Amino acid sequence: MTSDPILSKPVVCIMGPTASGKTALAVELAKAIHGEVVSVDSALIYTDMNIGTAKPTEKEKQGIVHHLIDILNPEQSYSVADFIRDASVCIEDILERGKIPILAGGTMMYFNALHHGISEIPAADHDVRAIIAEQITKHGSAWLHQQLQEVDPASADKIHPNDPQRVTRALEVFKSTGKTLSAWKAEKKPMPSYDFFNFALMTEDRALLHSRIEKRFKTMLDAGLIDEVQEIISNYTINPDLPSMRSVGYRQVFEYLAKDIDYDTMVEKGIAATRQLAKRQITWLRGWENTEWLDINEDNNLQRVMQKVCVTRQ
Template identity: 50%
Template structure:
């Protein structure tokens, strides 16, 4: 790093990112950091934003939240949608407030698209339009998602390669963008907003052995079942205004339990599919992180993670 760039970077206020796959121990380490550094936590998790979805999202419990309050959790009803742009705006406002009071923003979670938006900035994509979305969803009900994916391939082949036909949330967004702007998402994403105005130290925590992570995922889902996850989903389902096309209900575990309650799966199938979906989520998160720049690796089972983070957070580069 040259002298001018280094001086500019060090003039920026500090921030810490604690990333990692699901079930890797992020919350525990984050609370330790808050007990040892003047940090305040901002959640970077697209599932923790929803109220009444506590068990299946592994939301920090009441005791943990007393020790270390988390911003950007429980901010939306499950019927609502939340864009990456909305997260970026909310997170930057929270970071500014924390910094103004002389504290360090500690961003914790595994939604890598949120981190990417913070670091690199966002493209000038249009706000979501519920009427357009409903029209797209109605078309999907008539012709199927595969047909809509083929339509996307014609107008935006790059996005079509990136988005799986079984990913309606991202498929709807790509088609919505084109219908609202007459430009492809790929075209619009070529332009970025300003990057994050912070000197960020980034950390990734994960078990070194992937098999151990898989075991932790299975054990955690069993704990969710034991502590009333089915009743939590039943309560959501009984509201009558929620459905499987909503981002909240498509969260891993919730979708599978919902389908079990619909009679699509028996209990054992639901359990296996939920664990498998969570493993796939962890795999995607790790794939993101393998290509991530300037990230310090931490082993879940290391006894000196706290010391490492404190030491590196106090360094000047």
């Protein structure tokens, strides 16, 4: 965030954990300051995934243009680099038309890359990945993590041994390029210079957030989340390892439809996974610099954001 009186590329960021009210605030702000919303959400990019992603309806959008929603089908993958490319195009287009880009969402890796740049890490090597998958089956996740510890201790220290997906990616990068993932990440590509206004919707009342998460997940189920996932399975070539099906809620319903878990367990796991996601988002945000904190219980958040943005831009 900057306090310069003249800003050439103002970009407002509305961040926060899931179920904190980011979309509603972004829409109200866009109406007030002549803005458009750019979604910063790794699940909203997928078509036919509406209920479980809390995708805003046309009524909820209130006529405000939203970008980077429904741009892929659930079979496809989308990287951080893809987001940076697409978001940058959206931001520049919105600015050129004299409007204000309002980035709203909870995928903190996307926000982090947009603020600090990304490393040009090579694309996945599927042959190497297949070999590593065989090793996981044979030796287990702990053994694989130890292999990563030996070649890339910096990455291993940041990745939990029970996170085989990230361990696999780190080993895959090393085996296919001869350079560690941590070394690739150290070589960040600079991002275009934007004048960021960062706002985080938060609450110190963790019980309140947990209650909102539980209520929202159960509302999604009542709205037809199970049928939505069944339709996706019927219409696309889907497996549980696809990025779309790793989204919270969808993975648990997928397991339920596969008869791996019963209904009550699905509900319990869905709520727990969403709470864990919120916890990770909050951890990201607590380390975020130059950020205005907004309490989700307050009624004057729109006014606070407008005052900060409009006063600085005068």
